[in-house]
Amino acid sequence: MNDVADRALKILRELRSITFATTKDGVPQARIADVMGYENGRLLCIVGNNKPFYYQLKEIGKVALVGMTPNYVMVRLVGDIRFVDDAQRDKVFDHNPDLANLFPNEDQRRSLVPYHIYRGKGEIFDLSGTRGKMYRERFSFGGETVHAAGFRINDDCTACGACLPACPFSAIAEGNPYVIDPNQCDECGSCYAVCPSDAIELPTGL
Ligand SMILES: Cc1cc2nc3c(=O)[nH]c(=O)nc-3n(C[C@H](O)[C@H](O)[C@H](O)COP(=O)(O)O)c2cc1C
Ligand code: SF4
Numbered sequence: 001m002n003d004v005a006d007r008a009l010k011i012l013r014e015l016r017s018i019t020f021a022t023t024k025d026g027v028p029q030a031r032i033a034d035v036m037g038y039e040n041g042r043l044l045c046i047v048g049n050n051k052p053f054y055y056q057l058k059e060i061g062k063v064a065l066v067g068m069t070p071n072y073v074m075v076r077l078v079g080d081i082r083f084v085d086d087a088q089r090d091k092v093f094d095h096n097p098d099l100a101n102l103f104p105n106e107d108q109r110r111s112l113v114p115y116h117i118y119r120g121k122g123e124i125f126d127l128s129g130t131r132g133k134m135y136r137e138r139f140s141f142g143g144e145t146v147h148a149a150g151f152r153i154n155d156d157c158t159a160c161g162a163c164l165p166a167c168p169f170s171a172i173a174e175g176n177p178y179v180i181d182p183n184q185c186d187e188c189g190s191c192y193a194v195c196p197s198d199a200i201e202l203p204t205g206l
């Protein structure tokens, strides 16, 4: 696990109540749920065992998460889930004591199914201003790989320079070919629109 992944997963755990998205029949479904723990490189969560959310997790085996700190640092990821044994549910209650207010006794807790998000990829997208106008960093964990963010300039570039002033994020550097910094590219597409040589390639997303 690299430092960016560790920082990202810690932020999600600290935010705790964030957006969890799945799909149902190809249609996106989003709701708030909780990141109940982070240890051994995995996130620990729970889901009510008869919720649509549960059946969607079971069917697709994946979930997308997104949350944001009060100073505009967004963390998002898409990951693989695995349902885990009931001992992990006890851990959830140990690490989140306030949950006992909602589910005071053992019988009521049985409906909660614990799962790990054990592998995934994502990014920190930082608009706090502390790392320049915008700074984004991709990460992966649990053996997943991730594409670099941003548009990319290929060898068809003639170094004409038209893209440089078009970029609101100062993400482009002169060269032959010109180069886009994946950590500073917002993927706004302004450079793509002005390139006379079709030398700028679209980003692939997470
Ligand atoms: C702050 C907050 C935290 C929540 N945490 C969870 C959670 O960890 N697990 C869960 O199953 N539902 C949680 N819920 C409830 C779900 O958002 C709600 O049951 C939702 O309807 C589930 O999605 P579904 O309708 O697609 O099943 C939480 C709701 C809120 C407002
Ligand atoms: S506009 Fe296109 S051809 Fe010109 S420098 Fe930028 S990438 Fe290269």
Ligand code: SF4
Pocket: 150, 151, 166, 167, 168, 169, 170, 171, 172, 180, 184, 185, 186, 187, 188, 189, 190, 191, 192
């Ligand atoms: S897509 Fe937007 S932010 Fe990225 S390099 Fe092009 S102009 Fe700059």
